[in-house]
Amino acid sequence: MPILSKKAVEMPASPIRKLAPFAEQAKKKGVHVYHLNIGQPDIETPSVALQAIKNMDRKVIEYSHSAGFESYRKKLALSYQKIGLPVQFEDIIITNGGSEALIFGLMCTCNPGDEIIIPEPYYANYNSFALMAGVKVVPIISSIQSGFALPPINEFEKKINSKTKAIVICNPGNPTGYLYTKSELLQIRELVKKHNLFLFADEVYREFCYDGAKPISVLELEGLEENVIMIDSVSKRYSMCGARIGALVSKNKLIVEAALKFAQARLSPPTVDQIAAEAALDTPKSYFDDVVNEYVERRNILVDGLNKIPGVFCPKPSGAFYCVAQLPVDDAEKFCQWLLEEYSYENQTVMLAPANGFYSSNQLGKNEVRLAYVLNKEDLTQAVKVLNEALKIYPNKA
Amino acid sequence: MPILSKKAVEMPASPIRKLAPFAEQAKKKGVHVYHLNIGQPDIETPSVALQAIKNMDRKVIEYSHSAGFESYRKKLALSYQKIGLPVQFEDIIITNGGSEALIFGLMCTCNPGDEIIIPEPYYANYNSFALMAGVKVVPIISSIQSGFALPPINEFEKKINSKTKAIVICNPGNPTGYLYTKSELLQIRELVKKHNLFLFADEVYREFCYDGAKPISVLELEGLEENVIMIDSVSKRYSMCGARIGALVSKNKLIVEAALKFAQARLSPPTVDQIAAEAALDTPKSYFDDVVNEYVERRNILVDGLNKIPGVFCPKPSGAFYCVAQLPVDDAEKFCQWLLEEYSYENQTVMLAPANGFYSSNQLGKNEVRLAYVLNKEDLTQAVKVLNEALKIYPNKA
Numbered sequence: 001m002p003i004l005s006k007k008a009v010e011m012p013a014s015p016i017r018k019l020a021p022f023a024e025q026a027k028k029k030g031v032h033v034y035h036l037n038i039g040q041p042d043i044e045t046p047s048v049a050l051q052a053i054k055n056m057d058r059k060v061i062e063y064s065h066s067a068g069f070e071s072y073r074k075k076l077a078l079s080y081q082k083i084g085l086p087v088q089f090e091d092i093i094i095t096n097g098g099s100e101a102l103i104f105g106l107m108c109t110c111n112p113g114d115e116i117i118i119p120e121p122y123y124a125n126y127n128s129f130a131l132m133a134g135v136k137v138v139p140i141i142s143s144i145q146s147g148f149a150l151p152p153i154n155e156f157e158k159k160i161n162s163k164t165k166a167i168v169i170c171n172p173g174n175p176t177g178y179l180y181t182k183s184e185l186l187q188i189r190e191l192v193k194k195h196n197l198f199l200f201a202d203e204v205y206r207e208f209c210y211d212g213a214k215p216i217s218v219l220e221l222e223g224l225e226e227n228v229i230m231i232d233s234v235s236k237r238y239s240m241c242g243a244r245i246g247a248l249v250s251k252n253k254l255i256v257e258a259a260l261k262f263a264q265a266r267l268s269p270p271t272v273d274q275i276a277a278e279a280a281l282d283t284p285k286s287y288f289d290d291v292v293n294e295y296v297e298r299r300n301i302l303v304d305g306l307n308k309i310p311g312v313f314c315p316k317p318s319g320a321f322y323c324v325a326q327l328p329v330d331d332a333e334k335f336c337q338w339l340l341e342e343y344s345y346e347n348q349t350v351m352l353a354p355a356n357g358f359y360s361s362n363q364l365g366k367n368e369v370r371l372a373y374v375l376n377k378e379d380l381t382q383a384v385k386v387l388n389e390a391l392k393i394y395p396n397k398a
Numbered sequence: 399m400p401i402l403s404k405k406a407v408e409m410p411a412s413p414i415r416k417l418a419p420f421a422e423q424a425k426k427k428g429v430h431v432y433h434l435n436i437g438q439p440d441i442e443t444p445s446v447a448l449q450a451i452k453n454m455d456r457k458v459i460e461y462s463h464s465a466g467f468e469s470y471r472k473k474l475a476l477s478y479q480k481i482g483l484p485v486q487f488e489d490i491i492i493t494n495g496g497s498e499a500l501i502f503g504l505m506c507t508c509n510p511g512d513e514i515i516i517p518e519p520y521y522a523n524y525n526s527f528a529l530m531a532g533v534k535v536v537p538i539i540s541s542i543q544s545g546f547a548l549p550p551i552n553e554f555e556k557k558i559n560s561k562t563k564a565i566v567i568c569n570p571g572n573p574t575g576y577l578y579t580k581s582e583l584l585q586i587r588e589l590v591k592k593h594n595l596f597l598f599a600d601e602v603y604r605e606f607c608y609d610g611a612k613p614i615s616v617l618e619l620e621g622l623e624e625n626v627i628m629i630d631s632v633s634k635r636y637s638m639c640g641a642r643i644g645a646l647v648s649k650n651k652l653i654v655e656a657a658l659k660f661a662q663a664r665l666s667p668p669t670v671d672q673i674a675a676e677a678a679l680d681t682p683k684s685y686f687d688d689v690v691n692e693y694v695e696r697r698n699i700l701v702d703g704l705n706k707i708p709g710v711f712c713p714k715p716s717g718a719f720y721c722v723a724q725l726p727v728d729d730a731e732k733f734c735q736w737l738l739e740e741y742s743y744e745n746q747t748v749m750l751a752p753a754n755g756f757y758s759s760n761q762l763g764k765n766e767v768r769l770a771y772v773l774n775k776e777d778l779t780q781a782v783k784v785l786n787e788a789l790k791i792y793p794n795k796a
Contacts, residue, residue, distance in 0.1 A: 242669025271640025
């Protein structure tokens with residue numbers, strides 16, 4: 001048979017799904033598995049969005065404009081303006097989820113062999129998108145001790161060379177939950193300007209900021225109009241992960257024009273889902289207040305609970321709905337597999353995502369896991385208890 | 399500002415949308431434009447699919463499996479089995495339209511710099527997908543005189559070298575409407591086996607075959623189990639272009655495994671649309687009978703009408719809903735622009751797609767246009783009349 005491409009071989013399997021077969025086995029044995037491994041919220045999709053789908057009266061599910069329905073882009077632009085972001089509808093390309101926005105963005109800015117710098121740990125699929133574009137990811141370590149704050153700028157400077165085309169940040173961060181401060185973003189601004197780079201910011205968790213913290217968008221950074229590409233998505237905001245509606249947003253007209261050509265090639269983003277996403281823009285503020293309150297309580301249960309377990313350290317995140325915790329084990333991946341394959345407490349176990357999949361530097365994150373607090377409070381309380389009991393008897397402690 | 403990538407510069411604008419601004423101008427002047435340029439059918443989406451959307455009772459629009467809902471893949475596999483194709487659900491990855499299936503397929507099989515051979519004229523977006531994957535398209539001319547039949551196999555042989563990784567066909571063809579015969583497909587089979595190539599077949603128009611012609615899938619070609627990648631989509635079949643649900647189908651397990659890793663990176667195809675696509679599999683046969691009868695009548699009106707215009711030649715296609723016609727003009731693109739910009743007949747004009755965008759060989763198709771017969775019979779009759787009148791007075795005749 002003909003041989004596959006290098007990309008087919010090198011494309012990583014998803015680190016959050018790698019252990020799925022072991023979870024299936026556990027379930028077959030009748031063990032209840034608490035899924036803290038994936039970012040699929042249990043929060044209900046806003047009813048305005050669900051109703052818009054039910055009320056759709058089209059007889060033909062036609063293509064939309066390749067950049068997305070103009071009505072949706074206009075209303076989305078307005079929603080950005082309301083939070084102080086200077087976005088016009090012409091600055092927006094609607095995409096198949098945030099994923100496609102980043103793929104288009106990378107392909108529009110980077111040639112094969114070019115480099116992008118990303119503070120690690122970072123969303124694992126960035127590796128896959130970079131591989132598709134033939135781009136090399138250059139990681140910079142942010143440490144769990146600092147709560148995953150921005151690494152010192154001189155660490156970036158050391159890695160910048162003639163092949164460096166962009167910095168990529170996720171803010172608030174997946175998997176860390178860290179929210180960059182204004183001072184950190186201003187440092188990034190100076191760096192990007194100095195070296196004439198593109199700046200990608202994945203801001204899909206913008207609405208999930210806690211304890212009064214305010215998210216700052218890269219679109220607010222003055223003088224970076226030509227450099228910034230913001231990646232957005234309705235997936236988490238409206239608990240509509242399956243709608244696959246994202247956006248590439250940039251004030252750089254050449255970027256938007258180029259991204260539109262990529263968008264035209266695949267014709268259009270999904271029509272019904274855009275109708276739902278447009279309607280979701282009318283979600284009342286009370287929905288977000290409720291959701292944020294719920295996540296704060298969940299975070300507190302999970303993070304406070306984790307930090308009470310001997311040997312566990314978990315910085316308290318200000319955003320998103322993930323945290324990264326250090327466990328007193330020699331190899332978190334083996335521990336996660338053991339939890340599913342060999343362990344149960346009162347017929348329950350937990351599924352976690354080993355954090356090393358979120359690092360590209362070898363050997364980093366070996367004793368860390370990512371946890372998503374997307375379960376209800378009772379389940380989270382119980383999951384922490386199960387984890388505590390498991391660590392008491394796990395044979396391969398660090 | 400930082401400079402864009404080579405791909406951003408080289409990515410072609412869509413040839414079927416290039417003239418859109420002129421159509422807008424014509425409409426602003428109050429001229430009615432008959433759109434024969436795009437493949438957006440006016441046929442109604444089957445009511446089972448629309449109802450499934452209305453009846454969806456999910457409270458959370460969650461991700462599906464990255465390969466698509468198992469229930470959908472199983473039912474889709476069954477639908478292939480019913481038409482004699484040996485497909486199991488494990489052979490299927492559900493994608494964001496046929497477009498994503500081809501992008502995944504190319505990235506899984508070809509390294510940057512590799513070559514794929516495609517008979518031209520071909521669907522213009524293949525160029526864009528090839529560019530994304532860094533792959534070079536090597537065209538082989540099929541001629542309008544033969545009705546766009548398969549070019550002689552020795553023409554393929556001449557182009558095959560160590561970089562050739564795949565042959566790509568579209569059957570029935572867009573833009574030609576040509577349906578490959580069994581003998582032609584057997585020739586392709588021998589070629590693919592002899593040179594150990596991959597064979598991509600875009601079969602999204604399978605249901606649109608006329609005059610008793612039967613489509614043959616590449617999945618029926620014996621001994622090509624490891625070579626064949628079939629691209630499918632619900633877009634045209636169920637007039638659900640905006641659903642963005644396609645599929646990559648292959649009996650080669652390594653291809654499916656690799657494509658799944660690409661699919662995992664972008665998480666999932668759209669959920670609501672998969673529900674609609676699954677329901678659409680219950681569309682009654684009468685729907686397709688009606689649709690095929692309708693298209694045959696439309697084709698006859700359009701193609702017979704075109705051939706009655708002095709100097710126009712249009713082979714009668716057996717499938718899809720496009721045809722390519724030769725016009726007595728020196729430059730079809732200029733003529734198409736003139737139709738929108740300067741011409742009107744009883745306040746009406748027609749929009750056609752210049753065919754040179756469907757050729758990659760320079761200068762080919764300069765006096766050809768693609769026409770989609772996706773309008774009702776009255777409109778098509780009128781559009782042919784307008785075109786006839788226009789050609790009577792067009793100043794730059796060939």
